Amino acid sequence: MILLGTLTSYSQETNAPKFGKGLFNLVGQDSTWTMKIATRMQFLSIATWDEGADGGLANPEQNFLVRRARLKFDGFAYTPKLTYKLELGLSNRDISGASAFTSNAPRYILDAVVMWNFYENFELWVGQTKLPGNIERVISSGNLQQVDRSLLNSRFNIDRDAGIQLRHHFNLSDNFLVREKFAISQGEGRNITTGNLGGHQYTARLEFLPFGEFEGSGDYSGSDLKREAKPKLMLAVNYDTNQNAVKTRSNQGSYMTNDIGFYETNINTFFFDGMFKYNGFSFMWEYANRDADNPIARNSDGTETGDVVWVGDGLNLQSGYMLAKDWEISGRYTNINLDDITGRDAETQYTLGLSKYIVGHKLKVQTDLSYLSVDGGSDELMYRLQFDVHF
Structure with missing residues (x-):
């Protein structure tokens, strides 16, 4: 309240937008800055069962939690060509790690980034934010088609990091849009205060939109809530290389330590993904592959430490259809195949989801049922129910 009071006292205009558009829109007295303040919450219930010896359900577990609770600030500073975004996570899962x-401190900061449109279609980003990785990761957790992201994302995504990004777009024709995104980052994930332990991370992503832009940036939002009047398609390829990486999943996972400090190896991640939407129907796909120069961590004498880079590949296919009154039914198929050296079994997950959008993604109820098949392991059934509210 003190923060809001201070901001209000120095502003010329304060107004409360309609639901889902932020709590406050602040405009500087001389109109040289703006700030939109918003918040969102997700309340999640999960129930899981393992496959019993007789083929039935066993070992039931249930959990309620605040999955996400966040504060968001964005606007421009001095000129509309210089924008910014600050997002803070307050739930236990947001600040864990x-x-x-991280100076033994909670990781409150999700995004702290400034974006400068310095020349025509060129934009420079500086700070901590999502890297231009797989589409599912870049889609906001508040705009997902199902309760949460897939197993492919949890195994292969390159998440957030601190560094710089250069973005550009151009048209090949009146409708054919091409977007280029490049990033150089620290390579160890978000909120790192002690580093850089290894090398740096380099990311490149190319996006092709042959039929033009989606309504309301729908290429980075789950479900076809806009019910595209014409077919819209985005195809993208992404390559990320993390030089002298010290974590098991590129800039994610656990640190790989050995007898002389940290084990380092080059880790490369490739994505091919895309989005298609038309008249309430949506289809998203992702293929991921990760390799490493030397994936098995070793001590200076050549003995194995027990740490292994998560190398392998994954496939995620997800589709949905908008019904009357903004109900949606969706389905997802995910297959994960990590290499034998990781000691992890192949996983296949099938998910059936149902969503009710009350005010689009800003106010919705989502539920899904998933069956996880694990080669050589115990299969699992999972039911989830989530309520999402964004002010």
């Missing part, structure tokens, strides 16, 4: 590399 305190370690010596």
Whole structure:
């Protein structure tokens, strides 16, 4: 309240937008800055069962949690060509991961980035934010088609990092849009205060939109809530290389330590993904592949430490159809095949989802049922129910 009071006292205009458009829109007295303040919450219930010895359900577990609770600030500073975004996570899952590399402090900051449109279609980003990785990761967790992201994302995504990004777009024809995104980052994930332990991370992504832009940036939003009047398609390829990486999943996962400090190897991740939408129907696909120069971590004498880079590939296919009164039914198929050296079994997950959009993604109820098949392991059934509200 003190923060809001201070901001209000120095602003010329304060107004409360309609639901889902932020709590406050602040405009500087001389109109040289703006700030939109918003918040969102997700309340999640999960129930899981393992496959019993007789083929039935066993070991039931149930959990309620605040999955996400966040504050968001965005606007421009000095000129509309210089924009910014600040997002803070307050739930336990948002701030978890305190370690010596984060000064043993909670990781409150999700995004802290400034974006400068310095020349025509060129934009420079500086700070901490999502890298231009797989489409499912870049889609906001508040705009997902199902309760949460897929197993492919949890195994292969390159998430957030601190660094710089250069973005550009151009048209091949009146409708054919091409977007280029490049990033150089620290390579160890978000909120790292002690580093850089290894090398740097380099990311490149090319996006092709042959039929033009989606309504309301729908290429980075789950479900066809806009019910596209004409077919819209985005195809994208992405390559990421993390030089002298020290974590098991590129800039994610656990640190790989050995007898002389940290084990380092080059880790490369490739994505091919895309989105198609038309008249309430949506289809999203992702293929991921990760390799490493030397995926098995070793000590200086050549003995194995027990740490292994998560190398392998994954496929995620997801589709949905908008019904009357903004109900949607959706389905997802995910297959994960990590290499034998990781010691992890192949996983296949099938998910059936149902969503009710009350005010689009800003106010919705989502539920899904998933069956996870694990080669050589115990299969699992999972039911989830989530309520999402964005002010």
